[in-house]
Amino acid sequence: MKQIVKELSMFIEKDGQRFIKEGKALIQTKRVEIKEGKQIEEEVFYNPAQIINRDLTVLTIDTFSENRQPITILDALSASGLRSVRFAQEIQNIKEIYANDLSLASLALIEENIKLNEISNVKIYNMDANKLMKEDIKFDVIDLDPYGTVCPFLDSAIHACDDSLLCITCTDSRVLCGPDTQKCFAQYGTARTKMNCFAENGLRTLLYTISQAAGRLGKAIKPLISFYGEFYLRVFVHVIKDKVETHKLFSQIGNLFFCQSCQSFHVYPYGQKEEKSYKINKKPIPSKCEVCGSLFKINGPVWIDEINNIEFVKKMLTNLETKHTHFQTFDQIIGKLTGIINQHEVSSNPYTYNMTYLASNLKCSNISKKEIFAGFQSLGYKIAQCYLQVDLYKTNAPNQAIYDIIKTWKKIKYSDNYLKNIQENTPAYTILTSEIQYKPDFTFKPTFNSAKMFYPNLEGFGPKSKAIQRKIIELEGEQAIKKQKID
Numbered sequence: 001m002k003q004i005v006k007e008l009s010m011f012i013e014k015d016g017q018r019f020i021k022e023g024k025a026l027i028q029t030k031r032v033e034i035k036e037g038k039q040i041e042e043e044v045f046y047n048p049a050q051i052i053n054r055d056l057t058v059l060t061i062d063t064f065s066e067n068r069q070p071i072t073i074l075d076a077l078s079a080s081g082l083r084s085v086r087f088a089q090e091i092q093n094i095k096e097i098y099a100n101d102l103s104l105a106s107l108a109l110i111e112e113n114i115k116l117n118e119i120s121n122v123k124i125y126n127m128d129a130n131k132l133m134k135e136d137i138k139f140d141v142i143d144l145d146p147y148g149t150v151c152p153f154l155d156s157a158i159h160a161c162d163d164s165l166l167c168i169t170c171t172d173s174r175v176l177c178g179p180d181t182q183k184c185f186a187q188y189g190t191a192r193t194k195m196n197c198f199a200e201n202g203l204r205t206l207l208y209t210i211s212q213a214a215g216r217l218g219k220a221i222k223p224l225i226s227f228y229g230e231f232y233l234r235v236f237v238h239v240i241k242d243k244v245e246t247h248k249l250f251s252q253i254g255n256l257f258f259c260q261s262c263q264s265f266h267v268y269p270y271g272q273k274e275e276k277s278y279k280i281n282k283k284p285i286p287s288k289c290e291v292c293g294s295l296f297k298i299n300g301p302v303w304i305d306e307i308n309n310i311e312f313v314k315k316m317l318t319n320l321e322t323k324h325t326h327f328q329t330f331d332q333i334i335g336k337l338t339g340i341i342n343q344h345e346v347s348s349n350p351y352t353y354n355m356t357y358l359a360s361n362l363k364c365s366n367i368s369k370k371e372i373f374a375g376f377q378s379l380g381y382k383i384a385q386c387y388l389q390v391d392l393y394k395t396n397a398p399n400q401a402i403y404d405i406i407k408t409w410k411k412i413k414y415s416d417n418y419l420k421n422i423q424e425n426t427p428a429y430t431i432l433t434s435e436i437q438y439k440p441d442f443t444f445k446p447t448f449n450s451a452k453m454f455y456p457n458l459e460g461f462g463p464k465s466k467a468i469q470r471k472i473i474e475l476e477g478e479q480a481i482k483k484q485k486i487d
């Protein structure tokens with residue numbers, strides 16, 4: 001298997017202590033203390049699978065800080081202090097960093113890790129994150145990396161933002177992307193339906209929730225970059241107080257009318273711009289799918305504007321290649337940023353199509369990437385591979401054109417067996433027997449970028465336990481060991 005990171009986080013054991021080398025930071029996650037005849041060992045949360053998350057965060061904050069006065073960063077849920085230490089070591093334009101955690105065990109480790117790295121611009125706080133964010137402190141960057149949903153912290157975080165960067169992780173992918181749709185509606189306010197592009201839908205659901213929290217406080221958001229890491233979602237948004245941008249929210253939120261039979265869809269914004277203001281959208285809603293005749297399901301409300309700022313991402317790529325070549329996930333981030341830039345021509349088109357799934361719907365084998373691009377480009381449409389999930393493509397082509405490309409390909413490859421194993425009165429039969437309106441040319445020479453965007457998961461990939469582990473060893477008498485969880 002190809003080496004996909006330059007070097008995994010390095011674990012070092014010394015004098016009974018465990019140290020981790022990540023980026024330019026050296027930290028310990030385990031603290032040992034001898035007290036009253038007992039050896040107390042405390043170990044805080046560390047997940048090596050999230051190295052790409054932390055690398056990406058350093059890069060995003062560093063890019064955001066350009067051409068600004070020295071910035072103040074809040075690491076609201078600091079745990080071991082790893083992020084704070086990395087910020088201090090790897091970002092130049094920093095005034096001070098607030099490393100906060102409610103756990104006393106975490107607090108002690110943060111202090112030791114700051115001393116270990118000889119850092120002077122980090123302030124340590126032991127407060128409830130919501131209370132700290134409601135203090136009269138101006139934060140240029142707030143990093144929220146909770147266990148599970150970010151929802152309990154959103155209002156306070158938006159309150160503390162003014163022309164600020166808000167970095168948010170959600171590890172409840174089962175809620176945002178998976179089967180727990182009732183909890184998604186309860187927490188995020190979106191009624192989700194099952195679809196292949198679940199990662200993008202999860203990100204748009206999260207951005208909708210953030211935008212609503214901002215709107216209630218007279219603020220607006222501008223997504224800079226959005227990332228999906230299989231068990232977590234990560235978004236970086238610029239929060240501003242701007243009346244014009246707040247009014248624009250009416251056209252940035254909408255519903256997705258989705259056909260589960262053939263995966264066709266229509267995006268319907270709530271508002272549209274008329275002269276100098278935004279009015280309610282009066283565009284007619286289709287009563288049923290124009291491709292297969294099935295009824296639509298509603299997915300929404302969701303964020304339907306762009307989820308990445310292409311110009312900002314280009315700056316990130318430049319900074320990565322010039323200032324952050326030490327990143328352990330350098331190649332992975334190069335692939336993701338390049339993938340975002342490559343889809344810039346269709347980035348304003350929400351949602352994607354799984355061409356493998358659409359082909360299987362019509363009982364035909366996969367269409368090669370070259371043939372997919374030839375089919376779309378020969379008809380004059382833009383197409384790009386999605387950076388979030390394999391087999392997904394983003395395009396400005398209408399639903400009918402997408403299926404006509406697959407139908408034409410099947411006619412060429414299957415000829416007399418075109419309707420083999422297709423039952424009458426099914427969506428597939430309706431699609432295959434309808435007239436082909438768009439006629440692609442598969443001999444067309446397509447252009448596309450072959451940059452690698454997807455890599456195998458690292459060993460041990462996945463979410464870790466929330467708890468901080470404490471082990472108490474009796475040094476006198478019987479060797480009794482107790483473990484307890486500290487939230």
